[in-house]
Amino acid sequence: MKKRNAYIVGSGIGGMALSVLLASKGFATTVLEKNHLLGGRCTSYEKIHDGEKFIVDMWTHTFPTAERAFNKVFKLINSDFEIKFYHFTEENPPQIWQHGRDPTNIPTSLDIFYKELEKMQQARSKKTTSKKPNPLSKSNIPKIISDIFSLSKKKLKELDEITFEQWLQGLTDNKLIINWLGIVCAFMFVTMAYDTNDRRGSAAGETIRSLRNWFQRITSGYPYGGSVGIVNGYKHALESMDGTVEINTKVDKILVDDGKVVGIEVDGNTHDTNLVISNAGVKETVLDLVGEKYFPKSYVKQIKQLEVSEGAHTWAFYSMKFGLDKKLIKPPIIFPMRRMDDSNNIRSMRELIEEYMVKDRIPPSSGMYVTVPSNMDPSLAPPGKQLVNIGCIGPVESKDYQKWYDFYIGILETWVPDFRKHVLFMDVHRTGKPLQQWTGRFQGDAVGISQSVGQVRDKRPLPNTPIKGLYLVGADVGIQGIGTELSALSALHSFKVIQKDITL
Ligand SMILES: Cc1cc2nc3c(=O)[nH]c(=O)nc-3n(C[C@H](O)[C@H](O)[C@H](O)COP(=O)(O)OP(=O)(O)OC[C@H]3O[C@@H](n4cnc5c(N)ncnc54)[C@H](O)[C@@H]3O)c2cc1C
Numbered sequence: 087m088k089k090r091n092a093y094i095v096g097s098g099i100g101g102m103a104l105s106v107l108l109a110s111k112g113f114a115t116t117v118l119e120k121n122h123l124l125g126g127r128c129t130s131y132e133k134i135h136d137g138e139k140f141i142v143d144m145w146t147h148t149f150p151t152a153e154r155a156f157n158k159v160f161k162l163i164n165s166d167f168e169i170k171f172y173h174f175t176e177e178n179p180p181q182i183w184q185h186g187r188d189p190t191n192i193p194t195s196l197d198i199f200y201k202e203l204e205k206m207q208q209a210r211s212k213k214t215t216s217k218k219p220n221p222l223s224k225s226n227i228p229k230i231i232s233d234i235f236s237l238s239k240k241k242l243k244e245l246d247e248i249t250f251e252q253w254l255q256g257l258t259d260n261k262l263i264i265n266w267l268g269i270v271c272a273f274m275f276v277t278m279a280y281d282t283n284d285r286r287g288s289a290a291g292e293t294i295r296s297l298r299n300w301f302q303r304i305t306s307g308y309p310y311g312g313s314v315g316i317v318n319g320y321k322h323a324l325e326s327m328d329g330t331v332e333i334n335t336k337v338d339k340i341l342v343d344d345g346k347v348v349g350i351e352v353d354g355n356t357h358d359t360n361l362v363i364s365n366a367g368v369k370e371t372v373l374d375l376v377g378e379k380y381f382p383k384s385y386v387k388q389i390k391q392l393e394v395s396e397g398a399h400t401w402a403f404y405s406m407k408f409g410l411d412k413k414l415i416k417p418p419i420i421f422p423m424r425r426m427d428d429s430n431n432i433r434s435m436r437e438l439i440e441e442y443m444v445k446d447r448i449p450p451s452s453g454m455y456v457t458v459p460s461n462m463d464p465s466l467a468p469p470g471k472q473l474v475n476i477g478c479i480g481p482v483e484s485k486d487y488q489k490w491y492d493f494y495i496g497i498l499e500t501w502v503p504d505f506r507k508h509v510l511f512m513d514v515h516r517t518g519k520p521l522q523q524w525t526g527r528f529q530g531d532a533v534g535i536s537q538s539v540g541q542v543r544d545k546r547p548l549p550n551t552p553i554k555g556l557y558l559v560g561a562d563v564g565i566q567g568i569g570t571e572l573s574a575l576s577a578l579h580s581f582k583v584i585q586k587d588i589t590l
Pocket residue numbers: 095096097098099100101118119120121124125126127128145146147148149150335336337338365366397403405517521524525526527531532533534559560561562568569570571573
């Protein structure tokens with residue numbers, strides 16, 4: 087019997103995860119990807135330097151909940167395939183670096199996490215006798231932490247109506263704490279914790295859910311084979327079920343007739359199908375690949391109003407990759423902590439972003455994160471060499487990008503002297519225009535439709551569309567989770583919806 091076909095537009099995490107699910111139900115599944123690499127915003131490429139091979143991650147670096155979400159796809163279909171992750175070890179944990187202090191180990195298990203909390207509490211009770219002002223006093227941290235772990239589902243739903251910053255402001259007036267937790271929120275969702283002039287900040291309820299989910303298990307890790315290891319895992323599974331992936335293949339149009347999908351157009355050729363799932367973005371699919379005239383006006387209006395995450399708006403994410411001639415850094419991940427503002431008055435993140443990122447002005451200092459992929463998977467760099475990545479923020483457009491790169495390398499050198507003397511190569515990938523060209527989205531945003539007030543849970547765009555046979559997958563339509571996790575879980579949701587519509 088001839089298999090029914092399904093085309094997936096785009097090989098991001100969402101598209102690839104869904105391809106496995108559809109193939110498992112007997113669909114002749116084809117993924118079409120316009121780029122020469124699979125994975126969209128979660129990919130890696132080969133870099134040959136002096137005849138030696140490095141595998142460099144392009145955008146993603148950290149996977150807060152490790153393989154959990156990715157392998158749910160295989161579990162659902164009882165498949166033996168598995169995406170394998172490196173997990174942080176107690177002997178060599180991620181660290182926080184602060185000036186003038188010994189590095190702080192980040193707990194790698196819940197037991198260690200609770201022990202560290204106890205130590206913090208004991209240290210705090212001893213410090214109350216000290217005369218020195220404590221910048222964290224009156225911070226209400228214990229209440230904030232206990233609320234994050236204990237607020238009811240009902241309360242979290244209510245908190246989806248306010249921003250994370252508004253929630254924090256109700257618990258503390260310590261600006262440093264509001265800024266730090268706001269940065270954690272931006273790290274997870276790439277959406278600010280606060281409203282800007284033209285867009286809403288992260289929903290407090292959703293931010294707390296994700297923080298809870300992340301910290302309740304503490305199983306962070308990194309995919310073997312680099313970021314692209316995740317989609318490579320899905321590709322192997324897909325191919326084992328006779329599915330195919332075609333790279334360098336851009337879908338120009340999704341063809342619709344009489345309210346139904348009838349095919350796709352690639353390079354002037356038409357492929358007949360009545361099932362297309364797009365991973366290319368909600369707006370891009372509706373307004374460009376199909377065309378708004380095929381949709382009800384109210385649907386188009388709703389889609390146009392959706393806001394995307396940061397990366398192309400008030401600041402950009404700069405991902406600086408270095409190949410080093412020796413192993414300079416020991417931990418797998420480091421968070422070098424520096425306040426952007428060195429004045430005595432602590433200014434809000436909003437003010438700092440407007441003052442420095444929007445105006446393309448170098449701040450007095452800045453934090454960043456540093457990942458060392460080859461410490462987690464040694465096969466990513468030649469023996470004796472190291473791969474290092476700095477993740478940091480800068481202006482969306484700058485008159486002088488190099489001054490920003492030098493600024494961040496300078497900060498790292500305060501901990502790792504002579505870092506630049508060991509650099510074999512540096513590649514930089516920025517959100518904004520370069521990312522926009524890579525994904526083909528309308529803008530170079532980092533995550534997708536933002537998890538902001540008015541756009542979470544049952545207010546996310548749905549995987550099904552008013553057109554029969556046309557579905558969506560990817561972070562844009564994901565309901566829960568952080569970045570790539572949001573995309574992988576979206577595949578499970580889209581699959582459920584497709585299953586309901588079509589007897590699979
Ligand atoms: C700089 C940066 C850092 C990040 N860091 C992290 C991190 O550390 N951890 C984390 O979990 N998440 C991170 N994210 C977020 C995460 O990468 C994304 O949320 C996720 O990968 C999006 O997946 P997706 O399924 O929505 O598809 P996308 O990644 O958006 O992929 C869509 C694919 O569709 C293809 N496509 C589009 N149009 C067409 C067409 N017409 N024809 C054929 N193909 C088409 C595109 O080329 C692309 O490959 C980061 C993102 C960025 C940009």
